[in-house]
Amino acid sequence: MNYGKEFLKGLIQENPVLVSLLGMCPTLAVTTGAFNGIGMGLSTMFVLICSNIVISLLRRAIPQQVKLPCYIVIIASFVTLIQFLVHGFVPALYTSLGAFLELITVNCIILGRAEMFASKNNPIASALDGAGMGLGFTLALFLMGSIREIFGSGTWMGLSVPGMAGHTISLFVMPAGGFLTLGFVIAIVCAISNRKPPKKLGCAACPNAASCGAGCEEADA
Amino acid sequence: MSTYITIIIAAVLTNNFVLSKFYGICPFLGVSKKLDSSVGMGAAVIFVMLCASIVTYPIYHLLLKPLELTYLRTVAFILIIAVFVQLLEIMMKKLMPPLYRTLGIYLPLITTNCAVLGVTIMNIDDGYSFGQSLVNAGFSGLGFALAMLIFSGVRSRVDDAEENSPKLFRGIPATLIAAAIVSMSFLGFGGIGQ
Numbered sequence: 001m002n003y004g005k006e007f008l009k010g011l012i013q014e015n016p017v018l019v020s021l022l023g024m025c026p027t028l029a030v031t032t033g034a035f036n037g038i039g040m041g042l043s044t045m046f047v048l049i050c051s052n053i054v055i056s057l058l059r060r061a062i063p064q065q066v067k068l069p070c071y072i073v074i075i076a077s078f079v080t081l082i083q084f085l086v087h088g089f090v091p092a093l094y095t096s097l098g099a100f101l102e103l104i105t106v107n108c109i110i111l112g113r114a115e116m117f118a119s120k121n122n123p124i125a126s127a128l129d130g131a132g133m134g135l136g137f138t139l140a141l142f143l144m145g146s147i148r149e150i151f152g153s154g155t156w157m158g159l160s161v162p163g164m165a166g167h168t169i170s171l172f173v174m175p176a177g178g179f180l181t182l183g184f185v186i187a188i189v190c191a192i193s194n195r196k197p198p199k200k201l202g203c204a205a206c207p208n209a210a211s212c213g214a215g216c217e218e219a220d221a
Numbered sequence: 222m223s224t225y226i227t228i229i230i231a232a233v234l235t236n237n238f239v240l241s242k243f244y245g246i247c248p249f250l251g252v253s254k255k256l257d258s259s260v261g262m263g264a265a266v267i268f269v270m271l272c273a274s275i276v277t278y279p280i281y282h283l284l285l286k287p288l289e290l291t292y293l294r295t296v297a298f299i300l301i302i303a304v305f306v307q308l309l310e311i312m313m314k315k316l317m318p319p320l321y322r323t324l325g326i327y328l329p330l331i332t333t334n335c336a337v338l339g340v341t342i343m344n345i346d347d348g349y350s351f352g353q354s355l356v357n358a359g360f361s362g363l364g365f366a367l368a369m370l371i372f373s374g375v376r377s378r379v380d381d382a383e384e385n386s387p388k389l390f391r392g393i394p395a396t397l398i399a400a401a402i403v404s405m406s407f408l409g410f411g412g413i414g415q
Contacts (some may be wrong), residue, residue, distance in 0.1 A: 069300065
């Protein structure tokens with residue numbers, strides 16, 4: 001197995017947000033600033049690496065019928081852990097992320113990687129896959145957060161950006177700006193990588209696809 | 222009474238669950254152009270959110286809080302929701318087959334929709350009473366359904382106009398930009414109920 005490849009694929013080629021379109025809720029909600037984006041990304045990455053390792057170790061012990069509740073409990077335990085860590089060490093981040101830190105539990109990137117990768121591969125590969133995907137998620141959130149913070153508040157990582165004072169567009173830090181920025185970022189990423197923009201959400205990787213959007217689309221077809 | 226009205230207005234209009242709080246984006250963006258599947262999904266979410274709030278509120282206030290185990294909230298809530306939705310599905314199948322046929326397909330794994338866990342956490346964090354929690358859950362669900370309903374109409378127009386839109390934006394980028402415009406229109410409700 002090529003471990004380097006497992007790590008690198010998540011960064012750009014299979015970036016969970018910009019290419020696979022997973023984990024849209026936190027991507028839109030917490031990216032009003034670059035720092036929040038990094039914080040959310042790294043917290044998710046921590047949970048993703050740990051849950052991938054544990055699920056991979058237990059992959060022969062977890063019965064097929066109850067795998068989803070098992071995954072959710074494992075993931076929720078690590079989320080509780082990261083909540084304590086963030087609350088203790090970065091209280092400002094804890095306040096600004098709000099409920100979304102707790103909602104990492106239901107982030108479909110994590111469940112998706114558990115289902116698609118960790119349940120089929122060894123712990124080392126799973127850890128690297130988690131690290132790569134987590135870093136890809138962090139990169140995407142950092143990019144979104146930077147764009148929204150620079151245009152919306154005229155600052156970057158809390159430092160004021162020269163030339164932006166008095167020219168800020170507050171729409172960017174509003175909820176509508178999240179949708180707008182993500183739309184443009186995905187289009188531009190597709191243009192750079194010379195691909196067609198995706199037609200559907202990346203629900204194929206998600207064990208719940210049948211129940212949400214993808215289910216409706218299948219019902220239509 | 223006025224707190225109830227404030228909660229209702231915030232949940233449906235000013236702080237819409239999807240368009241300004243970003244809970245449940247996946248079903249919102251993945252929703253089909255078909256009106257009835259978005260109505261079905263919306264109804265199922267309202268129902269599950271109400272039930273989840275009814276079950277999690279006493280667990281938190283009567284069990285976790287007295288035992289000082291509040292940090293177990295995430296694990297406890299997600300497990301309860303998972304088990305509960307599963308039970309609900311079995312009961313519905315047995316007792317209310319017509320309802321099951323309309324809502325059943327959306328039920329099984331609404332579990333991991335962040336809207337459901339999100340509303341139960343919000344009930345606790347905002348310090349709502351049991352009554353306020355129920356109102357909040359019901360009307361947040363209604364806000365979700367409203368956003369889905371409006372967007373399914375917008376989406377079908379966007380898809381029809383695909384031929385005329387720039388190649389770069391066809392598909393998801395155009396959908397996201399349409400969502401931005403719908404979200405912007407909800408900004409107009411800002412300030413109501415304050």
